[in-house]
Amino acid sequence: MTDLARLVLAAEPAPYWLAGAPPPRAPLRGTVDCDLAVIGGGFSGLWTAVIAKELYHERSVVLLEGNRIGWAASGRNGGFCEASLTHGEDNGQARFPAEYPVLRRLGAENLDAIEAFVLEHGIDCDFERTGQLSVATEEYQVEDLLSGPGKFLDADAVRAEVNSPTYLAGLWDTSGCAMVHPAKLAWGLASAGTRLGVRIFEHTPAVGLSASADGVTIRTGSGIVRARQVALGTNAFPSLLRRLRYYTVPVYDYVLMTEPLSAAQLASIGWRHRQGIGDCGNQFHYYRLTSDNRILFGGYDAIYHFGRMIRSSYDQRPATFVKLATHFFETFPSLEGLSFTHRWGGAIDTCSRFCAFFGTALGGRVAYALGYTGLGVGATRFGARVMLDLLSGSPTELTSLEMVRSKPMPFPPEPLAYVGVQATRRSLARADRQGGRRNLWLRTLDTLGMGYDS
Numbered sequence: 001m002t003d004l005a006r007l008v009l010a011a012e013p014a015p016y017w018l019a020g021a022p023p024p025r026a027p028l029r030g031t032v033d034c035d036l037a038v039i040g041g042g043f044s045g046l047w048t049a050v051i052a053k054e055l056y057h058e059r060s061v062v063l064l065e066g067n068r069i070g071w072a073a074s075g076r077n078g079g080f081c082e083a084s085l086t087h088g089e090d091n092g093q094a095r096f097p098a099e100y101p102v103l104r105r106l107g108a109e110n111l112d113a114i115e116a117f118v119l120e121h122g123i124d125c126d127f128e129r130t131g132q133l134s135v136a137t138e139e140y141q142v143e144d145l146l147s148g149p150g151k152f153l154d155a156d157a158v159r160a161e162v163n164s165p166t167y168l169a170g171l172w173d174t175s176g177c178a179m180v181h182p183a184k185l186a187w188g189l190a191s192a193g194t195r196l197g198v199r200i201f202e203h204t205p206a207v208g209l210s211a212s213a214d215g216v217t218i219r220t221g222s223g224i225v226r227a228r229q230v231a232l233g234t235n236a237f238p239s240l241l242r243r244l245r246y247y248t249v250p251v252y253d254y255v256l257m258t259e260p261l262s263a264a265q266l267a268s269i270g271w272r273h274r275q276g277i278g279d280c281g282n283q284f285h286y287y288r289l290t291s292d293n294r295i296l297f298g299g300y301d302a303i304y305h306f307g308r309m310i311r312s313s314y315d316q317r318p319a320t321f322v323k324l325a326t327h328f329f330e331t332f333p334s335l336e337g338l339s340f341t342h343r344w345g346g347a348i349d350t351c352s353r354f355c356a357f358f359g360t361a362l363g364g365r366v367a368y369a370l371g372y373t374g375l376g377v378g379a380t381r382f383g384a385r386v387m388l389d390l391l392s393g394s395p396t397e398l399t400s401l402e403m404v405r406s407k408p409m410p411f412p413p414e415p416l417a418y419v420g421v422q423a424t425r426r427s428l429a430r431a432d433r434q435g436g437r438r439n440l441w442l443r444t445l446d447t448l449g450m451g452y453d454s
Contacts, residue, residue: 004329008256008321008340015076016257016296016342017183022191024068028201028223034062036391037218037227039206039240041065042074043376044233044369046189047384050117052231053196055388061198062225064218066205066237070186073236073376076346078255078286078298080132080276081185081378083111083176086403087354089149095353095449096403103403108176110382115178123188125181126291132177133161133275136169140435141280145171162277163269164331177276179288182377209240211362231387232368235376236349237310241361241368246410248371249417250310250347254320255298256328257290257342261335266293268334282428282436285327294341297328302348304421307414315345348374353408353449355379358386367391371408409449 001009036052036059038045049063085107086092086100093100118127134150135158136142146152150173153161158170190200208219209230218225232240236250276288278299285299301320305311321343329336351357351371356379358369367390369383376383386404389396398404411417427441438446 002322004325005318005322008325008343009318011256011321011340011343013316013343015183015255015344015346016294017079017181018071018075021068021183022187025200025202027203028064028220028225031224031226032062032199033226034060034199035228036061036231037216037225037229038063038231038233039218040233040235041067041069041186041190041200041202042072042233042235043070043186043189043380044235044383045231046074046186046193047381048231048233048387049198049200050189050193050196051381051384052388053193053198057197061193062227063193063198063200064204064206064220064225065200065202068202069190069200070183073346073348074186075183076255076344077182077374077377078276078288078296079180079182079377080286080288080375081111081114081127081178081180082132082375083107083378084375085110085355085379085382087373087375091354095355096401099402102401106382106398107378111176111178111378114378114381117192118185118188121188121192123185123192125184125188126179127185128179128274129175130177130179130274130276131172131174133158133277134171134173135162135164135167135277135279137166137279137281138432138435139168142169144280145169149173150176160270161273161275162271163334165333166331172275179274179276180377181291185377206240209362209366211365216362216365228365229391230366231384231391232366232370233380233384235370235372236347238308239368239370241366243361244368244370245308246413247357247408248349248351249304249308249411249421251350251421252303252305252314252317252345253298253348253374254301254303254317254324254345255296255343256321256324256340258295258297258335259339259341261293261295261338265335265338269332281432283432285324285331287331295328295332297324300324300327302425304418306418308417310347314347316343317345320345348372350374351408352411355403356383357407358383358390358404359407360390364391364393
């Protein structure tokens, strides 16, 4: 085993964010009746429950979580709370050109509303409106940054912001992203929901969904919920609506967390404005500072397991952690020898258009939003509003959007899904090595509307 592998594998194999979780809430026992049942205790479900109570205080709302609040993707991500609803400017303009100005406005309003809610309810989640820095690490990436929204930085200017020898240029979106402690945000949303009157049950997995004479019946391992309406926020996990299961695949993403940097170490790399950072590769890294000046460093590998499987054993992948550590010290050679304290992974719900999609089922009594593809920290609040508007049955600005009315192309069954994902990963890696040139496979996916370009 190499010294770097020893350094990485000495880290605790657990998500840094989930340390210090509040005491668990009791599971559901028996039968409960409500106006709205929300399934899923991540950001998607929590925002839906909270907004439902804010809009209609008299509405009875129940939220079911199969494990703990925020334990899955909502408590394992990088904490980038972005204004984008479409996985970036290029993806949004390509897929929804006519309405993209509206989507950009709605995204900015959504981020402002998240910040206002955090302040109003006193949620201690280290919310910092730092913006985000996109960095070019290959020559071919520089030109793309010149036309992007934000402040362009040449090599000297970007290295004055954050000192890495790998940076050739940067684009700083100064207001379109906030850094948060994602688990604390989830726990804060749950506490706010409880104060508003939401009844939350943890360790209560929903196992079945069926229409009844006056609503929807939800079966759990320990009881029954009879609801007039249901909102599904299960995202990467297999949907209770079987017809949705081909629309997403769970892709595993991995993260390292360093020990806190000393004042001298932080001074060696600058980073005075504490922006979130992402590089411009197809296989890209994302990284940010925490409130105590640790560096979270993740991304690059995106691993799909045959059969759309989600297993706790997939949360750890030593080869990827060593690869991330190698890239970390290439990015910040002045930090050589810094230790890592935590390593973890988790599943992201990816769809073929790389941003959320929406719909209803069971005669309009069930609404769903899924497919956020890693941008759910911010966009789930928008998805919650869409689901509630769809359940209202009345047309709104959100329900009239093409983004809401349309669906992505479903993924094929196995083994085609596995073969296709692996071919795409290899092709993206090759494109990164060849100046961004996309091969026939990637160009075909682009033509079909399933192409990916970070």
